[in-house]
Amino acid sequence: MAGVEFHPVRVLAIEPLTDDAVSVSFDIPTDLSTLFDHTPGQHLIVRATVDGQDVRRSYSICSAKGATSPSVGIKRLPGGVFSTFVHDTLKIGDTIEVTPPTGDFTLTPDHDNKNRYVAIAAGSGITPVLSMIRSVLEFEPQSMFTLLYGNKDGRSVMFLDELDALKGAYPDRFVIVHVLSRESHEIPLFEGRIDAEKLERMLGTIIEPAAVSGWYLCGPRGMVDGAQGVLRSHGVPAADIHDELFYAGELTESTVAVDDVEGATVRFTLRGRTSTATVATDGAPILDHVLAIRPDGPFSCRSGACASCRAKVTVGEVRMDKNWSLSQAEVDSGQILTCQSHPVSDLVELTYDV
Numbered sequence: 001m002a003g004v005e006f007h008p009v010r011v012l013a014i015e016p017l018t019d020d021a022v023s024v025s026f027d028i029p030t031d032l033s034t035l036f037d038h039t040p041g042q043h044l045i046v047r048a049t050v051d052g053q054d055v056r057r058s059y060s061i062c063s064a065k066g067a068t069s070p071s072v073g074i075k076r077l078p079g080g081v082f083s084t085f086v087h088d089t090l091k092i093g094d095t096i097e098v099t100p101p102t103g104d105f106t107l108t109p110d111h112d113n114k115n116r117y118v119a120i121a122a123g124s125g126i127t128p129v130l131s132m133i134r135s136v137l138e139f140e141p142q143s144m145f146t147l148l149y150g151n152k153d154g155r156s157v158m159f160l161d162e163l164d165a166l167k168g169a170y171p172d173r174f175v176i177v178h179v180l181s182r183e184s185h186e187i188p189l190f191e192g193r194i195d196a197e198k199l200e201r202m203l204g205t206i207i208e209p210a211a212v213s214g215w216y217l218c219g220p221r222g223m224v225d226g227a228q229g230v231l232r233s234h235g236v237p238a239a240d241i242h243d244e245l246f247y248a249g250e251l252t253e254s255t256v257a258v259d260d261v262e263g264a265t266v267r268f269t270l271r272g273r274t275s276t277a278t279v280a281t282d283g284a285p286i287l288d289h290v291l292a293i294r295p296d297g298p299f300s301c302r303s304g305a306c307a308s309c310r311a312k313v314t315v316g317e318v319r320m321d322k323n324w325s326l327s328q329a330e331v332d333s334g335q336i337l338t339c340q341s342h343p344v345s346d347l348v349e350l351t352y353d354v
C-alpha cells in the first residue's frame, strides 16, 4: 500500500453526543462521493495540524451506508491532542483532511438477507457498530439486530438518542441491551462489565447463539478476547465472528528518534523513492525513523490496530511488538506494521509500495 491519500473536506456539522463526545460530519464533494462510499464498519483517517504538528487519528464512520456526508464520533480524552483540538478549536465550515474509508471490520447489507446479527460493543466501540445497525435496519428489511452495549453509566452512552430513535422506528427488529458498570439495575445481569462470565449467562437466556449469523465485537481487548472465547466454546465458527479493538485512551505520540547511531540498516521505499535509516534493534520502531526522513510516510493509530503503516519486508527480518490488524496470511507474505517493527537482521529492506 502506498501512502494514504488525504482530501480536504469541509466540516458540515458538529453535534454533542454526551458531555464529552461529539459527532463530526464532513461535506464530501460530489466528485469524491464514489471514493468515499463506505461499507458499514469502516473507518477513515482524519488529519490536522495541531500546534505545528501533523496529527492523524482513525475514526469509524457511524453513518448508514450511502450517507452523502459521513460522520464520526469523537470522544474527548484527557490529554488527547486530536480530540482536544476537535472539541475546543474545530468549527463548522473549517477544512480538515480525511482519507477515503478503509478497514475490514465490515458488514455488507443485502436486501434479500434474513439474518440475525449481534454486536457487542463498549464505549466508543459503538461507532462502527452503529453504522452496521442503521444499514441493516434500512437495507435488510427481513433481518434483526441485537446490540449489547457496555458503558460506565447512562450519561456516558454515546448516540443514546439515535439508538432510542432506531428502537422506536424498528421495535420488532432491533433489540438493545445496555450494560452499565457504575449504575445499579434491577436485573443484575445488566450491571457491570460485559465480560466472559456475563456473556456466558446471556447466551441461552436472551441470545440463542445457534440462531445468530454474524457477531460483531468492538471494544477493548479484554472484552473482545473474552467474547471470542465464549462464542468459540459455544461452537460459533470463527468465520462468523468479526472483531475490532477500540481504545479507551488516545494513543501516545511516539518520539521520532533520529539519533540512533548504532543499529541495523533499514532501507525503505515509499512512492518510488528509496531512503536508508540506521535503526536500533531495541529503540524506536521503524516507522519513527521513516517519518524522520519522509514526513509523508503513512500512519494513523501507531498502536498496531489500523494497518495504515503496512509495508512489506523484501530482505531481512523484523519483529513486531503488537499486531492487531494483519492476518496470518499477510504476515506470512512478509507484511509488517512499521509502527510496531524493529529490525532483527543487520540489513532490512522494505517497501510501502505494495
Ligand code: FES
Residues within 6 Å of the ligand: 298, 299, 300, 301, 302, 303, 304, 305, 306, 307, 308, 309, 310, 325, 337, 338, 339, 340
Ligand atoms: Fe496503525 Fe501502524 S499506524 S497499525
